[in-house]
Amino acid sequence: MINNPATPKEPADLDRRRFLQHLGAGALVIVAGSAGIRRLDAAERFTTMWAEPWSPVAYVTLHADGMVTIVCHRSEMGQGIRTTMPMIIADEMEADWSKCRVEQADGNDKKYGSQNTDGSSSVRDFLVKYREAGATMRALLEDAAAKQWGVNPGSVRARQHEVIHEATGRSATFASLVATARTLPMPAKKRLRFKSVAERRWQGKKMPSIDLVPMTTGAAVYGADVILPGMKTAVIARPPVWGGKVVSVDDSVALKIPGVERVVQIPPAPMPGGFQPLGGVAVIASNTWAAIRGRDALKITWDDGPNASYDSTEYKASLQSTVRSACKPGRTQGNVEKGLASASRKVSAEYFIPHLSHAQMEPVVAVARVVDGAVEAWAPTQSPQDARNTIASFLKINVAKVTVHVTLLGGGFGRKSKPDFICEAAFLSRAIGAPVRVQWTREDDIRYSYYHSVAAHRLEAGMDAHGKVVAWRHRSAYPAIGATFAPNVAGADPDELTNGASDIPFAIPNMSVEIGPAKAHARIGWYRSVHAIHHGFAIGSFVDELAHTSGKDPVAFLLDLIGPDRKADLSKEGLVKPAGNYGATWKDYPMDSARAKGVVRLAAEHAGWGTALPRGRGRGIAIHRSFLSYVAMVVEVDVQDDGTVLVPRATVAVDAGFVANPDRARSQMEGALIMAMSNTLYSQVTFAKGRVGQSNYADYEVARMQAAPHVVDVHIVESEGLPGGIGEPGVPPAGAAIANAIFAATGVRVRDLPVGKQLAGWRGRTA
């Protein structure tokens, strides 16, 4: 595999080269779309393809010299998709991996289908299409060889960049077959044959990531690494309160700083603003340092607007008050009131999770160049199509005039789904008539993010005399992501509960899962695993509390709670419409209790569950179904005398259906646990007077090496089942498993996150 950096240092030149390669004589382009797969000659790409009503996705180009280009239409942010996607296609195609190269797709209206890299959806949405693309190429080349040799296509087969006629021992390279293949009709879909498990070379096996060399030598190109001739750097002062506006600016000191060239105001988008910029005042300079100094020297008077009194302490109290009375139903099954009334034992508990910021290592950054009204942008974006559309809307130009190139992402976690920062670069480039890089500082990144919802939960359960859960009432309240996009949103929608609260894999006869109103006073947005973070923490903690209350072992209790084997369509078990299932049908992806129990057993077995640990050490378990995958985690903590929590080891069991790239799945589970350590132990964003109280990693703390696990033992259930998500499902069980382990270690139950210093002096508090 030859790696091409996602984006070159001198993009225009390389893009031209790449463009010419695409159009070069002899190139054979395969497009795959929902309408099926068709062959398009280079010459007809721009006519037929753009007329394609089903947004065909261009994946594979076989060049006359035999080189294969695979276009990755998903953004690389650490999940390994730039390796996983090509390896599936190359495997099905019988391409020689050393003759394949990967190019990163630009944002496009239709050609690639959805490029929005979120929701842990790349493989689960596209596996079949990737296999079809590869199998189509293979069939086409086999047909070409059969035609050249005048033999039956069934008598030849592709093998590592050649087609072989076994009866005679003849072989032909892929390169030598291109000319003939170009003249052939596309193989019918029913003729396509996907490889059997035994035939696969790479799918489901370990494959080194294609970007390892550039990532370990400094050559990898992220958003901030794009350098254009004549490029200026902008650093922006944004309204400190969501919805605020500039009243007046004194830029006299800023303009005297050497290197500072211009000060330009960016108008705020009308509230709530959605993907558009917050507005503010940009300092444009010849280098980043001058722009930072210039920004800091601005004297701005702000009108703080409608959210100037947002206060996290008060807001927490209001959310907690909300969940203490009846809320809007998200799932109603049986009769929870009767169930609770008839229970021999009732337990209730409340949990709280603060706002979080993604704090991905690369603060958001974008480069744009506007020439003759056309925008060309380079950015670490998870969603180049949203970027194009939002730029067009913000600049009031036709989307056809906007090109978005996707660089590598220095972490995404949902922050880079939002293209506000790319719009800023485009706006400023147009304003000053030169290429502009907008660099957010870390402080900007923490203070002007799209925050993970702050959430309050109240859970009540009734158990019968045997400790079996017969009633479950779960009320939660949190501001809605929808409030970032539409005015007057009263709170999260009941269907948001299907992100791991109302769709839980537990067999409980009487259930009521409810959502309360919560107005948003900050920009709310997706953050890795989204609501499943706080749903998972509250539910996984509460189940552990129930186990301890009933005097049962948490693993045995969980298995009993999940209940008998069944595959359930939860839309028929009380979920309110539309009864979401991560965009999939309940038929394809039912709630499968056997899989849930399977991962619980697997994790417990490998973790040495039940073996004794000294006081101060403990294990906790939790399971969560999210993004159509089942993950159970046993986390072991070592709580120091001062309350510091270390995580020496964890055992993870994941059933995600077919897993195309198991080592990257493992690394996602390792990362999910460590991100959950941050979410659970350290991180929080708080507001006072509408302003974010944190600014950098010194006060927005995240997990570091000292606390990080020495062993993360990941077990992936081998499966040919429909693929589920991988990037996100590891986070939701991890937070609860950590909290449950802390309880096991210390006897202290932490219900308000982050854990922070709550465990200081724990030895004196519990026996």
Add this chain to the structure above:
Amino acid sequence: MISLLVNGARRTFNGDPTMPLLWFLRDELALTGTKYGCGISECGACTVHVDGKPARACQMNMAKLDGRTVVTIEGLHPTGEHPAQIAWRELDVPQCGFCQSGQIMEAAALLKTTPKPTDHDIDDAMTGHICRCGTYPRIRAAIKAAAGKAP
């Protein structure tokens, strides 16, 4: 005029002496392997070697760099095959990769002074480096795999 060696080449600078080395490397020399992550020495993404020792490029003003020797990730090894770089690839350490330049520069410095680091040595040296993807367990393993191998 400030004169320094960067990856073996003589470089000069006569701009704002308060400019941190980080922005000189990135903006003036286009050595973009050194990353900006926090600007306050909390994350380690900008780690380079100054006179052979690991340093946070965001905290070193150009005024202090006259006559000094700077090595960045691009100059760590002529063919990118420092034992740490090799181990990082063998263990497929990076996820997004953004913090790894700084992590590798710190690890290379650690291995020079402590060829066979213990877990404790590794934790001490590396805890100033943040990785939000969570590659810490693999970084620890990679440093051990690289231990004792001559660069």
